[in-house]
Amino acid sequence: MKAIAIDEYGPADLLTVRELPDPPVGPDVVLVQVRAAGVNPVDWKVREGYLAGAFPSHFPLVPGWDAAGVVAAVGPAVTGFAVGDEVVGYVRRDHIQYGTYAELVPAPERTLAAKPVQVSWAEAAGLPLAGLTAYQALQLGRAGAGDTVLVHGASGGVGHLAVQIARALGADRSSAPPARTTTTSSVPSVPSRSRTGTACWTGCASSRRTGWTWRSTCSAATPWTCRPSCSPGRPA
Numbered sequence: 642m643k644a645i646a647i648d649e650y651g652p653a654d655l656l657t658v659r660e661l662p663d664p665p666v667g668p669d670v671v672l673v674q675v676r677a678a679g680v681n682p683v684d685w686k687v688r689e690g691y692l693a694g695a696f697p698s699h700f701p702l703v704p705g706w707d708a709a710g711v712v713a714a715v716g717p718a719v720t721g722f723a724v725g726d727e728v729v730g731y732v733r734r735d736h737i738q739y740g741t742y743a744e745l746v747p748a749p750e751r752t753l754a755a756k757p758v759q760v761s762w763a764e765a766a767g768l769p770l771a772g773l774t775a776y777q778a779l780q781l782g783r784a785g786a787g788d789t790v791l792v793h794g795a796s797g798g799v800g801h802l803a804v805q806i807a808r809a810l811g812a813d814r815s816s817a818p819p820a821r822t823t824t825t826s827s828v829p830s831v832p833s834r835s836r837t838g839t840a841c842w843t844g845c846a847s848s849r850r851t852g853w854t855w856r857s858t859c860s861a862a863t864p865w866t867c868r869p870s871c872s873p874g875r876p877a
């Protein structure tokens with residue numbers, strides 16, 4: 642198969658397009674013929690080796706955790722998918738090696754869902770990680786009917802989905818802080834409402850810049866440890 646891979650951790654110019662052996666299909670694995678792969682901030686952190694302490698990695702390493710595609714083969718223990726199904730997945734495995742920047746990705750069955758019919762391949766591949774992040778933050782913030790939800794970075798990958806999911810959860814207002822271009826009115830097809838908010842999530846860097854204090858142990862080296870526990874006010 643053709644894939645984009647690295648042979649060692651480092652900068653973006655280590656990524657090369659190459660031929661690699663087709664990945665193995667384990668018992669609970671669905672082999673997906675990738676139509677589109679999503680690109681997320683975590684991909685460059687993997688590439689640089691910042692997650693090496695948390696995830697065992699193997700080279701050549703194909704980055705990428707998001708994909709949409711068609712099922713090409715299934716392992717003998719797979720029950721929920723069949724060859725030809727259109728799927729979308731957050732294909733994060735315990736070991737990092739067979740990522741989604743490839744023609745074929747071996748996805749554990751638990752990482753996949755049916756692709757929504759109304760979205761394109763590229764739109765579907767952009768949904769999993771950013772969408773799950775937004776949804777998880779709103780769940781942890783207990784956003785629900787009648788709530789007002791503040792979304793930092795509402796023009797970004799996570800933020801624009803958070804605005805829409807908040808609306809789907811019943812929040813009747815969503816807003817963005819007065820920083821940069823991040824207003825809900827700049828996000829296409831999202832109703833433009835404005836009020837102060839009660840929950841937020843964009844990640845450490847943005848929240849520091851916009852003056853919201855994270856009550857968490859996050860750091861530049863371990864950004865995945867951030868928790869959506871924040872409150873208005875300048876960082877100390």
Ligand SMILES: NC(=O)c1ccc[n+]([C@@H]2O[C@H](COP(=O)([O-])OP(=O)(O)OC[C@H]3O[C@@H](n4cnc5c(N)ncnc54)[C@H](OP(=O)(O)O)[C@@H]3O)[C@@H](O)[C@H]2O)c1
Pocket residue numbers: 681682683770771772774793794795796797798799800820821822823843844845846847850851864
């Ligand atoms: N994508 C994921 O699946 C995922 C998962 C977990 C955590 N995260 C974290 O969540 C954060 C956002 O990720 P993303 O994928 O949504 O990134 P993104 O698509 O690049 O969006 C970044 C957002 O932050 C805003 N922003 C950038 N610099 C800013 C500044 N100086 N002041 C105010 N706003 C600023 C951008 O506004 P402009 O439009 O004006 O540039 C944009 O709305 C990152 O810290 C990322 O590591 C992302």
